[in-house]
Amino acid sequence: MKDLEAFKVRVKEYTRQAHRKLDGKLATMEDLAVTIGFTREALSKKLNGKSLLDARDVRNIVRGLARLDAITSRSQAKHLLDLMDVADFEPVDWDGEPLNKLISKSKVDEAVIDALPSEPPVILPLASDPAPIAPKHFQSSISGFPLRRKWLIILFLLLFISSITLYVLPRYRLIISPRDACSIPSSTDTVKDIYTSATCKSKQVMADPLHAQDSYAWDQNDQCFFSGGAYHIIVPKTSFVSECFAQEAPLFSDFALQVDMTIRQGGSGGLLFRAENTDTHDTNAVVYRVPIDDNGSYNFYLGEDLPCNGPPVGKDWCRSSQNAFHRTLGKKNTITVIALGNTIYLYSNGQFVDSARNMFNTTGHIGLFANAYHNTVEVLFSTFKVWTWNSA
CATH class of the missing domain: 1.10.260.40 (lambda repressor-like DNA-binding domains)
Structure with missing residues (x-):
């Protein structure tokens, strides 16, 4: 099959x-x-x-x-x-x-067989077999011990085993506790709980510094390229958006994406996810975008423009009331998008910004993008991370 x-x-x-x-x-x-x-x-x-x-x-x-x-x-x-x-x-x-x-x-x-020792291996008796008789010199040395010394040896062994147990078990619990703490958020979890659960999960499936091309095969062209240890996206004056995909990254459904973003010149940038395909010329393909500009304004484009809940600053655009963004050109913001079912959560520098609901696509490709408003835009990206939710 x-x-x-x-x-x-x-x-x-x-x-x-x-x-x-x-x-x-x-x-x-x-x-x-x-x-x-x-x-x-x-x-x-x-x-x-x-x-x-x-x-x-x-x-x-x-x-x-x-x-x-x-x-x-x-x-x-x-x-x-x-x-x-x-x-x-x-x-x-x-x-x-x-x-x-x-x-x-x-x-x-044949090479493995040649490397084996010429003598046959020693076969140990099974648990059901009669216990092998100890060598005489060993028996005599044991039987020669006084009864009091035998009890002292037994007591020493018990104390030794107890100390090992007390030493190992707490460390075992310390190892497994963080994983257990990262459980799937329930419907009653706060947005802070969801962020903590997402970014502390042990299953991080991507950690790409974006210093240079790698096995994820990021788009490379006039608008998407690596330079100076970062991934640059340029939008010329004649365009409105430049989309750059990780062509060989897996398809993701429920996940958390995180990237460090620095707007060097004008416009906005952000994360692409749940894209129907990676063809940037396919204008009919569904793609989810969450752009953020240098003024801290943002919106949700999840197959269509959706209203955001923050203070409006224009059609379909809002501004965070929590000052979550560094609103200065050349200043880095760590952007996180968490997708759980039909709910999309946006965070900046670890602070919750807003959320929206949409069910156009439940899985798809991931990438980065920049937006322009009739001007040239340059956005730098680094430290791209992806977590997926555990099923248990």
């Missing part, structure tokens, strides 16, 4: 573990696509089930992974074929480039 999702996950895992031969940097899905003669978009559509992924494509992907040294054994290659119910390669394929450099499973097994 085909398992496209497992196949996609494996392909991405293998690719991200590989290194480019030219510059030594981590490989990306774009590197894999180029290796097998696809565009990144075409490969993404096939892996996401939006276009046909046939047996020939699967074999080409396996060959591409071998060429990138992303897989190193025949068992890994065969596992990928099995996930998609694709027949094994012919012997002539295994003997040709690039599959001939993969280590065969039989050779690995």
Whole structure:
């Protein structure tokens, strides 16, 4: 039975573990696509089930992974074929480039067997077997102890075990307590509780400093680029918005997104999430945006403009009454968006700002954006984090 999702996950895992031969940097899905003669978009559509992924494509992907040294054994290659119910390669394929450099499973097994000791292992008796007879010198040494000394030894052992127990158990409780404290917020939790629960969860699935391109394959073009240890988004005077997606990031449903944002010139910026696709030219695609400008004004664009609850400063725009934003150009704000079902919560620098409700999309792609008002805008982003909610 085909398992496209497992196949996609494996392909991405293998690719991200590989290194480019030219510059030594981590490989990306774009590197894999180029290796097998696809565009990144075409490969993404096939892996996401939006276009046909046939047996020939699967074999080409396996060959591409071998060429990138992303897989190193025949068992890994065969596992990928099995996930998609694709027949094994012919012997002539295994003997040709690039599959001939993969280590065969039989050779690995032989190497392991050769490394084993020549003497047979000692087999310990099972619990049901009669207890083995202790060596005579051991028996004599025990039986030679006076009764009082035996009791002293037993008492010492009991004290030793008790001290170990008292030392270990409190530390075990300290280890597990923070995880237990991060439970899913209930309907009665306050917005502060929701923020704390989101950002203290142990399952942080992304922590990207945004210093340079990485395995998440952020858009890179004239409007989205890395420079000076940050991700820059430019909006020219001729445009109103520039959207930049993490093309290879997973799709998220209930989550918390957080990023450090600095508006260097005009306009506004913020987080993209639950996007229907990553095609910035598809004007009909649903995408959620929460823009914030250098005056601390914000709004919710969740498939459509929604009213916010703060003091209005214009059509569909509000301003935080809690001074949660640093309202100065060049000043960093840490923006957090938490999506739980149909409720979206906005926080700035750890303070709750506002919330809105919408159910256009429940899952989708993530990214960053900048908005302009007939002027050139530049926004810098760094330290992008994602948490997902635990199911228990």
